[in-house]
Amino acid sequence: MEEPPLKYFEVYRSIIPRFEDFLMSLQTMQPYWMRVNTLKIEEEKLVGRLEKKGFVLEKFGELNAYKIVEMPVKHPGATIEYSLGYYYIQDLASMAPVLALQPEEGDIILDMAAAPGSKTTMLAELMRNTGVIVANDANFRRLKSLAGNIERLGITNVIIVNRDARTSSFGVKFKKILLDAPCSGEGTFRKNPWGFRGADERGHRYLAEQQKMMMRNAVRHLEDGGILVYSTCTYHPYENEDVVKYAVKELGLKPVEVDIPIPHTEGVKRWGEEEYEMHRECIRIYPHLVDTGGMFIAVLAKK
Amino acid sequence: MQFLQKNEYRNYFVQRFGIPYEIMERYTFWERGRKVWAFSGITLEIERMEILGIKALTKGKALKPSTAFLRVIGKYASKNFVNLEASKALKFLRGEEIELPPTLVKQLEMGYVIVKSDEDILGCGFFDGKLKSLIPSKYRLQDTWV
Numbered sequence: 034m035e036e037p038p039l040k041y042f043e044v045y046r047s048i049i050p051r052f053e054d055f056l057m058s059l060q061t062m063q064p065y066w067m068r069v070n071t072l073k074i075e076e077e078k079l080v081g082r083l084e085k086k087g088f089v090l091e092k093f094g095e096l097n098a099y100k101i102v103e104m105p106v107k108h109p110g111a112t113i114e115y116s117l118g119y120y121y122i123q124d125l126a127s128m129a130p131v132l133a134l135q136p137e138e139g140d141i142i143l144d145m146a147a148a149p150g151s152k153t154t155m156l157a158e159l160m161r162n163t164g165v166i167v168a169n170d171a172n173f174r175r176l177k178s179l180a181g182n183i184e185r186l187g188i189t190n191v192i193i194v195n196r197d198a199r200t201s202s203f204g205v206k207f208k209k210i211l212l213d214a215p216c217s218g219e220g221t222f223r224k225n226p227w228g229f230r231g232a233d234e235r236g237h238r239y240l241a242e243q244q245k246m247m248m249r250n251a252v253r254h255l256e257d258g259g260i261l262v263y264s265t266c267t268y269h270p271y272e273n274e275d276v277v278k279y280a281v282k283e284l285g286l287k288p289v290e291v292d293i294p295i296p297h298t299e300g301v302k303r304w305g306e307e308e309y310e311m312h313r314e315c316i317r318i319y320p321h322l323v324d325t326g327g328m329f330i331a332v333l334a335k336k
Numbered sequence: 337m338q339f340l341q342k343n344e345y346r347n348y349f350v351q352r353f354g355i356p357y358e359i360m361e362r363y364t365f366w367e368r369g370r371k372v373w374a375f376s377g378i379t380l381e382i383e384r385m386e387i388l389g390i391k392a393l394t395k396g397k398a399l400k401p402s403t404a405f406l407r408v409i410g411k412y413a414s415k416n417f418v419n420l421e422a423s424k425a426l427k428f429l430r431g432e433e434i435e436l437p438p439t440l441v442k443q444l445e446m447g448y449v450i451v452k453s454d455e456d457i458l459g460c461g462f463f464d465g466k467l468k469s470l471i472p473s474k475y476r477l478q479d480t481w482v
């Protein structure tokens with residue numbers, strides 16, 4: 034088979050640590066990860082049932098997250114247990130923004146770009162179906178898969194809305210907001226190397242503009258003292274540290290240092306002419322750290 | 337269309353399935369058109385909601401409970417539920433009709449029932465002497481599944 038198009042990533046040689054390992058990881062397919070839906074079943078029970086059916090699973094740390102090492106079916110969702118809503122296929126890296134937001138029972142949370150709901154459903158699980166999550170997405174078709182996932186997992190504390198996160202009002206303020214922004218998706222390369230598009234310089238700049246608009250609108254909806262998690266699944270600093278810098282310098286947010294139980298590095302300190310003072314408070318997850326996709330996360334507080 | 341709060345739908349689940357009222361009190365019920373939604377969250381003043389919680393009932397000649405919501409609360413049922421052994425559970429998940437032993441038949445009232453198999457709540461069935469599967473097609477067992 035043809036080599037995957039790795040040249041695209043050369044521009045990141047100076048910012049991605051152990052770059053050769055990074056490139057190597059891009060040449061292997063990303064494994065599936067799953068999250069046990071503890072709203073419906075105990076972790077050990079589900080793992081026992083799947084193992085009996087021929088799955089080989091590897092638990093990650095203390096999380097209810099498992100790497101699927103082997104499976105007896107083509108797709109990890111082709112089981113009765115999946116249909117009953119006992120687990121959700123979700124990359125470990127995509128669990129990180131949710132952990133960074135530290136959802137608690139009774140929280141009032143806005144998930145601004147929520148479909149298909151990996152993070153919404155994880156928030157709801159950690160909140161034990163209490164509080165409320167307003168889950169928004171501009172794309173109506175994708176909202177249907179969000180609704181399907183919520184229903185399958187038995188999630189009952191979500192309100193779904195269909196708005197433009199750049200400009201729309203949600204009518205209320207929130208204590209916690211997740212802005213998992215649309216991005217160039219470089220961190221998902223391993224899922225489909227040959228279908229990967231990415232973006233050019235202009236594309237990254239355009240996306241960054243959109244992300245900044247969403248950030249500005251998010252801040253409008255954040256209560257004083259509230260917390261906002263900004264995340265993307267891409268590497269380009271324009272879409273990451275640059276958006277965070279804008280939130281700090283222009284919108285008055287304060288970067289907060291949080292620890293998450295998933296291996297990561299800090300953010301990028303410098304890109305071209307740009308310096309990012311808050312790089313220490315940023316979190317980057319790369320595929321060569323624990324065999325996942327890529328992710329960027331920053332936690333910001335409204336003073 | 338607006339969602340109208342109608343918590344009296346709690347009573348349906350208490351009366352039909354013997355689910356304790358305290359469990360049903362976790363949910364507020366919201367009617368929109370022919371559908372009724374169950375919501376366990378804090379109510380917010382939000383306009384143009386697409387979905388509020390999980391679909392619980394469809395109004396028709398009789399109220400029809402949804403498989404998705406029965407999967408959430410079914411474990412608390414004390415009547416009008418059937419516990420199927422594994423091979424019958426698979427048939428039920430395929431959407432097939434099930435013959436029930438007379439001992440089970442005696443315990444059931446005609447109409448909608450909760451179908452379980454051990455700890456799994458499989459979903460909604462209709463009992464009229466036989467047990468019909470009302471599992472929505474998206475949840476039906478496929479040949480390629482394990």
Ligand SMILES: C[S@@+](CC[C@H](N)C(=O)[O-])C[C@H]1O[C@@H](n2cnc3c(N)ncnc32)[C@H](O)[C@@H]1O
Nearest residue numbers: 146147148149150151152171172197198213215
């Ligand atoms: C990275 S994906 C979100 C993934 C989701 N948070 C999850 O964990 O499953 C970004 C989402 O942003 C949505 N989106 C794009 N532009 C938007 C806009 N202007 N307003 C709201 N959502 C938007 C896309 O439809 C897409 O579903």
